[in-house]
Amino acid sequence: MSDAVLLEVVNLSKRFGGITALNNVSMRITKGEILGIIGPNGAGKTTLVNCVTGIYKPDGGKVLFLGEDITGRQPHFIALKGIARTWQKIRPFYNMTVIEAVTAGALLRTKDVLKAREEAAEILEFVGIPRSKFEVLGKNIALIEHKLVDLARAIATKPKLLFLDEVVAGLRPHEVDVIADVVKKVNREMGITLGVIEHVMRFVMNISDRIVVLHEGRLLTQGKPAEVARDPLVVEAYLGTKPV
Amino acid sequence: MRARISSFVLPALIVVVAGATVPFLVGFNQYYVLLALQSVIIASIALAWNIIGGYAGQLDLASFAYVGLGGILATTLMTEYNITPWVGMFLGAGVSATLAFFIGYPLFRFGVKGVWYALSTAALVVILHEVSIMVLGSFDYYIPFVEGWYYLRFRTWENLYYFSLIILAFVISLNLYISRSKVGYYLKAIREDEVAAEAVGIDIRKYKLLALMTYASILGFIGYIYIVSQRTFSYKTFDSSLSVYIAIIGIVGGLGSVSGTFTAALILKVVEEYLRGYLGGVLPGLHLLLFGVLLITVGILRPEGLSTLTDALVKKVKARIWGGAP
Numbered sequence: 070m071s072d073a074v075l076l077e078v079v080n081l082s083k084r085f086g087g088i089t090a091l092n093n094v095s096m097r098i099t100k101g102e103i104l105g106i107i108g109p110n111g112a113g114k115t116t117l118v119n120c121v122t123g124i125y126k127p128d129g130g131k132v133l134f135l136g137e138d139i140t141g142r143q144p145h146f147i148a149l150k151g152i153a154r155t156w157q158k159i160r161p162f163y164n165m166t167v168i169e170a171v172t173a174g175a176l177l178r179t180k181d182v183l184k185a186r187e188e189a190a191e192i193l194e195f196v197g198i199p200r201s202k203f204e205v206l207g208k209n210i211a212l213i214e215h216k217l218v219d220l221a222r223a224i225a226t227k228p229k230l231l232f233l234d235e236v237v238a239g240l241r242p243h244e245v246d247v248i249a250d251v252v253k254k255v256n257r258e259m260g261i262t263l264g265v266i267e268h269v270m271r272f273v274m275n276i277s278d279r280i281v282v283l284h285e286g287r288l289l290t291q292g293k294p295a296e297v298a299r300d301p302l303v304v305e306a307y308l309g310t311k312p313v
Numbered sequence: 314m315r316a317r318i319s320s321f322v323l324p325a326l327i328v329v330v331a332g333a334t335v336p337f338l339v340g341f342n343q344y345y346v347l348l349a350l351q352s353v354i355i356a357s358i359a360l361a362w363n364i365i366g367g368y369a370g371q372l373d374l375a376s377f378a379y380v381g382l383g384g385i386l387a388t389t390l391m392t393e394y395n396i397t398p399w400v401g402m403f404l405g406a407g408v409s410a411t412l413a414f415f416i417g418y419p420l421f422r423f424g425v426k427g428v429w430y431a432l433s434t435a436a437l438v439v440i441l442h443e444v445s446i447m448v449l450g451s452f453d454y455y456i457p458f459v460e461g462w463y464y465l466r467f468r469t470w471e472n473l474y475y476f477s478l479i480i481l482a483f484v485i486s487l488n489l490y491i492s493r494s495k496v497g498y499y500l501k502a503i504r505e506d507e508v509a510a511e512a513v514g515i516d517i518r519k520y521k522l523l524a525l526m527t528y529a530s531i532l533g534f535i536g537y538i539y540i541v542s543q544r545t546f547s548y549k550t551f552d553s554s555l556s557v558y559i560a561i562i563g564i565v566g567g568l569g570s571v572s573g574t575f576t577a578a579l580i581l582k583v584v585e586e587y588l589r590g591y592l593g594g595v596l597p598g599l600h601l602l603l604f605g606v607l608l609i610t611v612g613i614l615r616p617e618g619l620s621t622l623t624d625a626l627v628k629k630v631k632a633r634i635w636g637g638a639p
Binding site: 122143149153154156161162164165169170174180182185223225226 | 494502505506508511512515517
């Protein structure tokens, strides 16, 4: 276990009008871990990732990646630095083939299209898309395949840190297990550090090394999956207090 | 590597060779050669549009702003200062690209997209139309009769037609080259989903601006040929409806498809001319009505454009030539 800090978020805040989506959140992601980010709806999980990846400009606080201040930089700059992500709602390239979509990701680190295509093919096989699907247009594949292609497209940018935003939402139980295996493989074999936003507890408790819990824009608690699951504060955040 | 170069040069060569036979086939009938010249010009403009509209997915409606600006510049330099259009056309390309930069930079910087991008670019043509009335006055400018390769003007249309074929070949090759390059992948990703494209590291502003300036410079270059084929220029050269027509060709042809856009340009131009020639005198406006019906029919039967037909054909031909998967 190396404790090198990959990402450090310091007092991050984000407001939308009167709503404070993130309120002074500070957290760290260390190299090599799978960090689960959980919390009830509206807790600020996606907002946190959006602020880190440059989709939103935070109203306060800092984002440090490998010690470099990347607060409020543009998304493509942050991707180049080595942070990739997938999306809660899939964002496929419908009118490009599966291999073309992943190649577009791989072209971040090379100008050579042929080389990028080879890399894309390897990554697609790694996540479990068979070669027969490579030339299929994005609009003609199933949801589980979209999730895997979106994942492959993000991995193709060769990130150091990858955020998965509700990657198993809408999938059947056995499909969830497929994704869990792939995600673990991505972490162990490719050495990519993961930040996993998730609602499906069976999934996130199973794969995470460590979990942070957000609630109403604040960091509620953090720790090992088993500890967090027993934490009365967490139970209260999800289920509420006893009616009086 | 040789196979890759031939894959984007060969189709252009085929088009040039096939196109070069047209004057012979029509027996040097000047009406048909001029029609062929106009078709090739329209096809070149539509294929240039394919870069910004088809690949990058930006519904640009300003084509004749760039054609007019580059063309009028080159023509004026020739008539007023006797500067050869060989220089003027390149200056026209440069000026159109510069205009595109000043239009595109703020639009892309502030994330103007979709219908708002279309409206902004449509407004550009209208603005140039109005401004040119102030600058040029409401006159038609005829080009004084000069002849020879120095002026790129001739007694008959054949030479200009051959020259325009070379431009078309260049635009086709450029399209095919882009679609196989990093830029092409990036533009298509931007067309599909800008937010997702940015998240895989694509500088969407930079690449959209690159596509827009490439498109504008080709149009600025072609401008002189267009004006010569019309024999005259005026404020009317900044033509809104023709600019929309170019976008229609690109959409009917199929966004991002070279073969589809090329086919659509030829078919639409020829059909339009035929309908106008035969029905224009029967009942004014009838040819436009039939042309509209034709567009709607294509829209219903082939909503993704003619490319669904032409791409299959191209694949078959390729398989014949290389005897395997393309």
